[in-house]
Amino acid sequence: MLNKTVKQLSQGLAKGEFSSLELCQYYLNRIDTIDTKFNSFITVSHEQAIASAKEADKKIASGNANEWTGIPFAHKDIFCTEGVLTTCGSKMLNNFIPPYSATVVENFNAQGAVCLGKTNMDEFAMGSSNETSYYGKVINPWSESNPLVPGGSSGGSAAAVAARLTPIATATDTGGSIRQPASLCGLTGLKPTYGRVSRYGMIAFASSLDQGGPMARTAEDAAMMLNVMAGHDTKDSTSINQDVPDYTKDLNKSIDGLKIGLPKEFFNEHLSSELQSVLQEAMKQLEGLGATFKEISLPHSDLSVPAYYVIAPAECSANLSRFDGVRYGHRCENPSDLMDMYVRSRSEGFGDEVKRRILIGAYALSAGYYDAYYRKAQQVRRLIKNDFVSAFDDVDVILGPTSPTEAFGFDSKGDDPVKMYLEDIFTISTNLAGLPGMSLPAGLINNLPVGMQLIGNYFDESRMLNIAHQFQSVTDWHTLSPKNI
Amino acid sequence: MSVGPDDINKIAHLARLQIDSDKIEKISKDITNILSLVDELQKTDTSGIEPMAHPMDASQTLRRDDVTESDNRDKLQGIAPSTEDGLFLVPKVIE
Numbered sequence: 289m290l291n292k293t294v295k296q297l298s299q300g301l302a303k304g305e306f307s308s309l310e311l312c313q314y315y316l317n318r319i320d321t322i323d324t325k326f327n328s329f330i331t332v333s334h335e336q337a338i339a340s341a342k343e344a345d346k347k348i349a350s351g352n353a354n355e356w357t358g359i360p361f362a363h364k365d366i367f368c369t370e371g372v373l374t375t376c377g378s379k380m381l382n383n384f385i386p387p388y389s390a391t392v393v394e395n396f397n398a399q400g401a402v403c404l405g406k407t408n409m410d411e412f413a414m415g416s417s418n419e420t421s422y423y424g425k426v427i428n429p430w431s432e433s434n435p436l437v438p439g440g441s442s443g444g445s446a447a448a449v450a451a452r453l454t455p456i457a458t459a460t461d462t463g464g465s466i467r468q469p470a471s472l473c474g475l476t477g478l479k480p481t482y483g484r485v486s487r488y489g490m491i492a493f494a495s496s497l498d499q500g501g502p503m504a505r506t507a508e509d510a511a512m513m514l515n516v517m518a519g520h521d522t523k524d525s526t527s528i529n530q531d532v533p534d535y536t537k538d539l540n541k542s543i544d545g546l547k548i549g550l551p552k553e554f555f556n557e558h559l560s561s562e563l564q565s566v567l568q569e570a571m572k573q574l575e576g577l578g579a580t581f582k583e584i585s586l587p588h589s590d591l592s593v594p595a596y597y598v599i600a601p602a603e604c605s606a607n608l609s610r611f612d613g614v615r616y617g618h619r620c621e622n623p624s625d626l627m628d629m630y631v632r633s634r635s636e637g638f639g640d641e642v643k644r645r646i647l648i649g650a651y652a653l654s655a656g657y658y659d660a661y662y663r664k665a666q667q668v669r670r671l672i673k674n675d676f677v678s679a680f681d682d683v684d685v686i687l688g689p690t691s692p693t694e695a696f697g698f699d700s701k702g703d704d705p706v707k708m709y710l711e712d713i714f715t716i717s718t719n720l721a722g723l724p725g726m727s728l729p730a731g732l733i734n735n736l737p738v739g740m741q742l743i744g745n746y747f748d749e750s751r752m753l754n755i756a757h758q759f760q761s762v763t764d765w766h767t768l769s770p771k772n773i
Numbered sequence: 774m775s776v777g778p779d780d781i782n783k784i785a786h787l788a789r790l791q792i793d794s795d796k797i798e799k800i801s802k803d804i805t806n807i808l809s810l811v812d813e814l815q816k817t818d819t820s821g822i823e824p825m826a827h828p829m830d831a832s833q834t835l836r837r838d839d840v841t842e843s844d845n846r847d848k849l850q851g852i853a854p855s856t857e858d859g860l861f862l863v864p865k866v867i868e
Contacts, residue, residue: 647792651804664814
């Protein structure tokens with residue numbers, strides 16, 4: 289049961305090898321007994337999960353099931369789940385039981401999948417190590433004697449899947465928050481094209497960058513998840529009205545003749561020799577499958593992190609102004625007046641990293657600085673996008689590292705936030721450009737997993753999943769599991 | 774660009790945040806570091822480049838002005854910190 293993929297679980301349910309109730313109880317029991325080590329869940333929804341599993345078993349018995357009916361999974365605690373606590377990793381929302389569900393949540397409900405609970409995350413998705421969660425840090429299941437970070441912000445989703453506490457989990461990515469934890473936990477994670485997955489009910493961090501996507505062990509499961517998650521939504525005005533293909537359809541296609549671009553700016557001094565050899569080895573495998581490689585240039589890559597740290601905080605300061613202690617969320621005790629209520633509710637509810645980003649954003653948007661920071665960053669953003677657009681004239685997909693290193697220790701970045709920000713140096717540009725990006729397991733460094741990143745053209749997720757599936761059919765990195773689970 | 778404690782207090786007020794006095798120094802140092810990272814942007818010539826707000830340059834979608842939501846006031850106010858007679862309660866604003 290432990291290592292079965294969604295695909296295999298689905299077949300098992302259909303053949304009656306086990307019931308959804310047995311399956312869900314198996315995972316709930318694992319969470320109850322093992323997650324004390326990892327802290328990957330904020331909320332475990334025992335009762336709701338058991339009720340939906342029973343419901344799913346009825347559907348299966350009556351022949352009304354689909355491939356998702358009765359499959360257990362988890363949601364990142366950024367997706368609003370009606371009737372189930374949704375914290376976004378913040379004290380600000382430690383009493384927030386949403387009166388509605390996110391579209392992504394509705395989509396999984398409609399398929400009859402069974403939500404086991406809500407996974408831990410960096411507060412409001414701001415972090416690359418899961419250290420900023422109000423609900424405690426998440427431990428990477430690959431840690432041995434020293435506890436290591438799972439990456440962030442979707443570190444709870446990644447740790448839960450890596451520890452086999454759930455077969456898959458939803459996640460979100462604003463600057464690398466699906467791909468970097470996928471890399472550090474040995475998983476397959478995909479950030480779709482901006483606008484592909486509805487953001488309705490997904491608590492906003494930086495609205496022009498945020499995108500939900502799958503966290504899974506295999507490309508096949510990620511494709512099955514994207515089939516559920518993707519689609520136009522009239523409730524999200526930035527969602528794109530374009531047909532959703534069956535993402536599993538092309539998985540088995542040959543990649544013979546595929547042209548892969550290697551950005552010279554990614555294969556530079558930021559890349560360790562260990563990671564370089566992991567990527568070389570992966571490229572050999574892809575070459576064996578018929579792919580060819582070409583050096584390309586993304587000349588404005590260096591400006592991704594600077595542009596991101598204007599745009600993301602600016603949008604965060606605007607989005608997080610809604611937390612005012614009036615309609616929902618934390619309100620301070622005995623406010624003396626309205627200003628005191630705003631200031632104390634927000635100061636008590638938000639943690640240090642969130643405050644820091646709100647301050648940068650408020651500064652960048654304040655009178656006299658808007659043109660120098662925000663407008664400038666948005667112009668640079670277009671230059672970054674244009675680099676990719678020209679690169680895709682010559683190649684089908686781009687390959688590079690996901691994270692600069694394997695999983696690192698807690699507090700190892702010191703107390704300079706800029707060091708942590710550079711963790712996302714290879715992933716941020718795709719968010720700025722709105723392109724799909726994916727991380728898949730490519731090897732081990734010091735017995736810890738690292739991923740390689742594929743960056744696709746707009747709406748080219750099928751091809752990326754195809755490449756990943758073909759790679760996984762000739763490698764076994766994605767089948768490795770941590771020892772201590 | 775250096776951001777001192779006074780600047781921090783000013784932007785904190787704009788953002789309706791209170792920064793503890795023992796954290797001001799550290800936060801002004803952090804933000805100064807972040808802004809020097811960001812200042813890399815200034816080295817690039819962006820004259821004539823249209824700022825990019827949406828990756829697909831999509832524009833706001835419109836719909837017919839029909840009523841699509843039913844009245845959910847009680848449900849939505851059920852999670853508010855303080856309400857009375859269908860109103861959100863806040864500290865007295867007008868004397």
